[in-house]
Amino acid sequence: MKSQLLALPHLSLRFIPIWRRHFLVWKTMAVTSILGHLADPIIYMLGLGYGLGSMLPQMGGTSYLVFLAAGTICYSTMNSATFEALYSGFARMHEQRTWEAILNTPITLDDIVVSEILWAASKSLLSGLAVLVVIWMLGLSSSILSLWLIPLSLLVGLCFAALGLIMTALAPSYYFFMYYFTLVITPMMLLSGVFFPVEQLPPMLQIVAAILPLSHAIDLARPLLNGLLPSAMLLHISVLAAYTVFGFYTSLVLFRRRLSQ
Amino acid sequence: MTVVISVQNLHKSYAGHKSYAGQSYAGHKVINDISLSINKGECYGLLGPNGAGKTTTLRLLLGLIEPASGTINLLGHPIPQQASTARLRVGVVPQMDNLDPDFTVAENLLVYGRYFGMTDAQITSRLPMLLEFANLASKRDAKIPTLSGGMKRRLTLARALVNDPEVIFLDEPTTGLDPQARHLIWQRLRELTAQGKTLLLTTHFMDEAERLCHRLAILDQGRMIAQDSPRTLIQQHIEAQVVEVFGEHVTAWAAENAATFAPRFEVSGETVFCYVTEAQPLLTHLQEHGELRYLHRPANLEDVFLKLTGREMRE
Structure with a gap:
């Protein structure tokens, strides 16, 4: 029994019809969803960017608004994937019993977990794209390298979807997710260099920041928006990929355990 | 005859820490040595009180959980090893709606x-037929929350047929439905067996099992305690006639007289169930005692069920 719980994931293309199901649900409220993806970053960037930016003319060698833009795109994609994996994932698993219906077909739990991660990452991609459009429209980046933020949004989405699903697999109810937001997501946002450079933190916290996935995402996004190639690019990508694999496998084992009872 | 489902010496126990409805199920045997064999075209019923292991049996057969020991074969595929392939040709109507x-x-x-x-x-080419079968042709574009309970159940049944399955699992298909809605479901299930589909259904409605099932198994606390056709079960386990006696002072009457007329009787609340092969002497006696009311009927599956599983509540 133990060995089956820990078995390596069995991957197939059967996740596609589930992804299409989620897309069909999303389509019915696409307009609201896209407006949300656009409004949130605009409000943050204009509010904080112009407000704080007027007092802080320079940060990290650019205007504060440009500095904030890179952070905003990363935390928006993180939030999109996290919300989808936690709240919507839990609704599909627990409340609506969508997973139960799907598991009675040839589709397996492994396929479902893959589909949840890919779907949440798809929403991150959309969210990242929305912020990028705002960045371009505000003239905050004109480099061709900024296009690399599109695949980066997908990678950040995969990473935080996979990590978020660990919480979904453990959650007794929606209230449980508050712990994750308070203890993980909010500190991550404050420590990873979204609003100010990590170098401003005391050395101890800089070490913590160095292991957080969001820092690595921002270390990739900020130079790319400014038209520069990031240093240690491979390291940052590997860290994000490693978190994705860790989250996928851990959540899969936990879901197997949860649903076998 | 082709065997489509065969199960040998199936065992399953919940090992752990998980508690259900306040009770601890540590090491509790949910399935205890169940064997069965279902033929193509058969409607086979699993009957049992709540917690008897009916739904667990279905989940094991679908390969959704792993047995502790025993072998399962579904449509020629060993389960759980080839469960995904087997499920291609299976339809499932779950206990709770998950549309x-x-x-x-x-x-x-x-x-x-x-x-x-x-x-x-x-799929689109099968849609008109499925909607017709479910009596939902006029509801094609209706949203699910606007449907009645009966309509949802019929849609769930149609959904289970979308892949034209050979075997259909139905977990309490008519629980919570009004009589009209139940009769319509029963009619549809008979049509399916007439088409040669194999049905495996769980229920705790005895009339449902008696009407629909060619054969059935009675489960109690994870064990199979009887298995046969409804008629044979009644003949084997119970006297042919039942006289239910009720009214004031019925317990006092039973203590004094019941044994004289009925070789076997049971007192349950304010009713005395007298199981007899020949009812006339008892009926004559009851007619002379006008203060007692009674109901004379042939024995049915519910009498068998209650005899085998007992009358006390299972909670």
């Missing part, structure tokens, strides 16, 4: 068909 509330009736069928790898064209 997609965001979709219309037709979209529910379309989305579900895709899970079986069907193309949209294949």
Whole structure:
């Protein structure tokens, strides 16, 4: 029994019809969803960017608004994937019993977990794209390298979807997710260099920041928006990929355990 | 005859820490040495009180949980090793509705068909037939929350048929439905067996089992305690006639007289169930005692069920 719980994931293309199901649900409220993806970053960037930016003319060698833009795109994609994996994932698993219906077909739990991660990452991609459009429209980046933020949004989405699903697999109810937001997501946002450079933190916290996935995402996004190639690019990508694999496998084992009872 | 489902010496126990409805189930045997064999075209029933292991048996057969020991073969595939392949040819009506509330009736069928790898064209060509079967042709574009309980159940049945399965599992298909809705479901299930489909259904409605099932098994606390056709079970386990006596002072009457007329009787609340092969002497006696009311009827499956599983509540 133990060995089956820990078995390596069995991957197939059967996740596609589930992804299409989620897309069909999303389509019915696409307009609201896209407006949300656009409004949130605009409000943050204009509010904080112009407000704080007027007092802080320079940060990290650019205007504060440009500095904030890179952070905003990363935390928006993180939030999109996290919300989808936690709240919507839990609704599909627990409340609506969508997973139960799907598991009675040839589709397996492994396929479902893959589909949840890919779907949440798809929403991150959309969210990242929305912020990028705002960045371009505000003239905050004109480099061709900024296009690399599109695949980066997908990678950040995969990473935080996979990590978020660990919480979904453990959650007794929606209230449980508050712990994750308070203890993980909010500190991550404050420590990873979204609003100010990590170098401003005391050395101890800089070490913590160095292991957080969001820092690595921002270390990739900020130079790319400014038209520069990031240093240690491979390291940052590997860290994000490693978190994705860790989250996928851990959540899969936990879901197997949860649903076998 | 072709055997489509065969199960040998199935065992399953919940080992752990998980508690259900306040009770601890540590090491509790949920399935205890169940063997059965179901033929093509048969309607086979699993009967038992709550917690008897009916739903667990279905989940084991579908390969959704692993048995502790025993072998399962579904449509020629060993389970759980080839469960996904076997499920291609199986339809499932679950106990609780899990239709997609965001979709219309037709979209529910379309989305579900895709899970079986069907193309949209294949599904669309089956849609009119499925909607007709479920009496939902006029509700094609209705959203799920607007449907009645009976309509949802019929749609769930139609959804289970989207892949034209050979075997259909039904977990309490008529629980919570009004009599009209139940009769319509029963009629549809008989049509399916007439088409040669194999049905495996769980229920705790005895009339449902008696009407629909060719053969059935009675489960109690994970064990199979009887298995046969409804008629044979009644003949084997119970006297042919039942006289239910009720009214004031019925317990006092039973203590004094019941044994004289009925070789076996049971007192349950304010009713005395007298099981007799020849009812006339008892009926004559009761007619002379006008203060007692009674009901004379042939023995049915419920009498067998209560004899085998007892009358006390299972909670």
